[in-house]
Amino acid sequence: MTILQKLKERFSRDSVTLDLHDIQALILRSRPEPYVGIHAMLHFDEAEGARALLGRLAPHIASADNWNEDLDFWIGAALSFEGLKALGVPEAQLKTFPLPFQQGMAARSEQLRDFGPNAPENWEDVFKPGNCHLALTIYAVDDAALDKALATARTELDQSSGVTLIGEHRFGAPDGAKNPFGFRDSISQPAVEGSGVDPLPGEERAIKAGEFILGYESENGQPLGMPEPAALGKNGTFVVLRKYNSRVGCFNAFLKAHGETAEDRERLAAKMFGRWRSGAPLTLSPDHDDPDLGADPQRNNDFNFKDDPKGRVVPLGCHMRRLNPRDSELTLLTDVNIHRIIRRSSTFGPVYSEDVAPKDDAKGDRGLFFIFISARAYDTIEFMQQEWINRGNFVDLGEERDPIVGLHEEDGRFTIPQAPARKRIDGVQTFNVMKGGEYLFMPSLSALKWLAEQR
Ligand code: HEM
Incomplete structure (x- = not known):
C-alpha cells in the first residue's frame, strides 16, 4: 500500500478546518514513493512579464483540496523577497514580511552558521543574492508523469517574456525513499490540526495549523504575524531551501x-x-x-x-x-x-x-x-x-x-x-x-x- 493510499484511509473531510482549496498541495502532500521531480529557478527581468507568467502558472499549481487523493504529479511555487520586489509589490507591503526573508539566506550566513565551505561565496550562481526570484518544484510518481508536468510548465514559460530560467535540477529516489547515504528519510512529520487526518501513533497530538500555514491559530493561541494585506498572506507559508x-x-x-x-x-x-x-x-x-x-x-x-x-x-x-x-x-x-x-x-x-x-x-x-x-x-x-x-x-x-x-x-x-x-x-x-x-x-x-x- 502506498503512503497516499494509507493517507486516504485516514482522511476525513468532517475534521477539515483549513481552506484546503487555497493552500498549495506541496505543504500537506507527502512525496510519492518512489519519486522523481525537478526544481526550476527563475529570474524576473521585468515586472509585467513576470506577473503574466504567474497568472499563467497559477491554474497549474496544485491545491491541497484533495491532498489525500492519488495524483501523478503536482507543482508548487515559491517566491523570494527579491522576486516579490521584481514583481512590483509596493514597499509598504514588502515591509510586512519577516526581516530575515527580506534579507535573504546569503545575508543571514552569520545566524545560520554558514561559514567556511558552507559560506555564500562558495554557493552556486543561482543562489547568489538576488538571482533566484521564483522556485518551482514538481513532484511526480514517474518519469512519464514528470515529462507531462514539465511540458505544461515549459509551454507557459515559452509564452512568457521578461523571465529567465536560471537553473534546473532533476531529483529522485528510485530506491524507496532512500537519501544519498542510503537511509530512508522524511518519515517523522508533524500532524497538522484541521488538515483532515489524525496523528499517526507516536505523533502524540496534531500541531496547531498556524505553526505551518499563515492565518490560523498557532501553538501560542494566536495566529503568527502575517504579511499584509491578508489577500497576500493568508493561507501562505514560508519555505527554507538549502541545497547540499x-x-x-x-x-x-x-x-x-x-x-x-x-x-x-x-x-x-x-x-x-x-x-x-x-x-x-x-x-x-x-x-x-x-x-x-x-x-x-x-x-x-x-x-x-x-x-x-x-x-x-x-x-x-x-x-x-x-x-x-x-x-x-x-x-x-x-x-x-x-x-x-x-x-x-x-x-x-x-x-x-x-x-x-x-x-x-x-x-x-x-x-x-x-x-x-x-x-x-x-x-x-x-x-x-x-x-x-x-x-x-x-x-x-x-x-x-x-x-x-x-x-x-x-x-x-x-x-x-x-x-x-x-x-x-x-x-x-x-x-x-x-x-x-x-x-x-x-x-x-x-x-x-x-x-x-x-x-
Ligand atoms: C542535508 C542532509 C540531511 C540528511 C541526509 C538528513 C537525513 C535524515 C534522516 C535519515 C532522518 C531520519 C528519518 C526521518 O524521520 O526522516 C532525518 C530526520 C530529520 N531531519 Fe534530517 N537530514 C538532513 C538535513 C537536515 C537538516 C539541515 C535539518 C534541519 C535544519 C534536518 C531536520 C530533520 C528533522 C526535524 C528530522 C525528524 C526528526 C524526528 O522527528 O524524529 N535534517 N534526517
Whole structure:
C-alpha cells in the first residue's frame, strides 16, 4: 500500500478546518514513493512579464483540496523577497514580511552558521543574492508523469517574456525513499490540526495549523504575524531551501575507519542518524535493522526517549534526536512543539553504494535539497543551525555538532553514550556541504493570482 493510499484511509473531510482549496498541495502532500521531480529557478527581468507568467502558472499549481487523493504529479511555487520586489509589490507591503526573508539566506550566513565551505561565496550562481526570484518544484510518481508536468510548465514559460530560467535540477529516489547515504528519510512529520487526518501513533497530538500555514491559530493561541494585506498572506507559508552536496565517499571512509565489520559500520551509521537504513528507529529495534518496522507508518514513529534518558540506545547527539528531542530532558529549555517542521526534501544523484570513495565526492553529483515548511521557518532554521546542529550544549555535549549536517571545520567528534564508559569517535567531517539556498514565501493560490493582477 502506498503512503497516499494509507493517507486516504485516514482522511476525513468532517475534521477539515483549513481552506484546503487555497493552500498549495506541496505543504500537506507527502512525496510519492518512489519519486522523481525537478526544481526550476527563475529570474524576473521585468515586472509585467513576470506577473503574466504567474497568472499563467497559477491554474497549474496544485491545491491541497484533495491532498489525500492519488495524483501523478503536482507543482508548487515559491517566491523570494527579491522576486516579490521584481514583481512590483509596493514597499509598504514588502515591509510586512519577516526581516530575515527580506534579507535573504546569503545575508543571514552569520545566524545560520554558514561559514567556511558552507559560506555564500562558495554557493552556486543561482543562489547568489538576488538571482533566484521564483522556485518551482514538481513532484511526480514517474518519469512519464514528470515529462507531462514539465511540458505544461515549459509551454507557459515559452509564452512568457521578461523571465529567465536560471537553473534546473532533476531529483529522485528510485530506491524507496532512500537519501544519498542510503537511509530512508522524511518519515517523522508533524500532524497538522484541521488538515483532515489524525496523528499517526507516536505523533502524540496534531500541531496547531498556524505553526505551518499563515492565518490560523498557532501553538501560542494566536495566529503568527502575517504579511499584509491578508489577500497576500493568508493561507501562505514560508519555505527554507538549502541545497547540499553529500560527501558519501567521506562518510563511507569514516565508517570504515571506525567499524571493523560490516555490522559495526551499520551500527555506527544508525547511531549517527538515530534510525537504521530502512527507517526502523533504534529505540524500537536497538540491535539490528528491521525493514518491516521501517516501512510501517503505524509503528515507525511510535516512540519517545522516556526509557533512554542518557542516550544509550539513541545517542543524544545523533541527527534525529537533535532535530526533534521529543521528551528528552534538555539543558537549554525549549518548546519542542514550536520547532516542528514539515520536510519536503528531495534527493539527487546515484543510489547509495558502500563502494563510493572519497575521491568520488569531487564530482558533486550526490546530495539533497533540504526543504522545509513552517510559518516561523526563519526563526526555526536559525535556531536549529545555531543550537541544535552546530552546538551540543542543549544536551550537555559542549561544542559537539550534528554528525550528519553539522559544519566541521576541523575534525569533529561524535559521542555514543554506553556503559561503563561513553565512546568518543573523532574524525567526523562536514558530510553535507552547502551549495546554496534561499528563504522563500509560498503564497496561497488566490495570492498567486492576486500578485499576477497587481499593477
Ligand atoms: C542535508 C542532509 C540531511 C540528511 C541526509 C538528513 C537525513 C535524515 C534522516 C535519515 C532522518 C531520519 C528519518 C526521518 O524521520 O526522516 C532525518 C530526520 C530529520 N531531519 Fe534530517 N537530514 C538532513 C538535513 C537536515 C537538516 C539541515 C535539518 C534541519 C535544519 C534536518 C531536520 C530533520 C528533522 C526535524 C528530522 C525528524 C526528526 C524526528 O522527528 O524524529 N535534517 N534526517
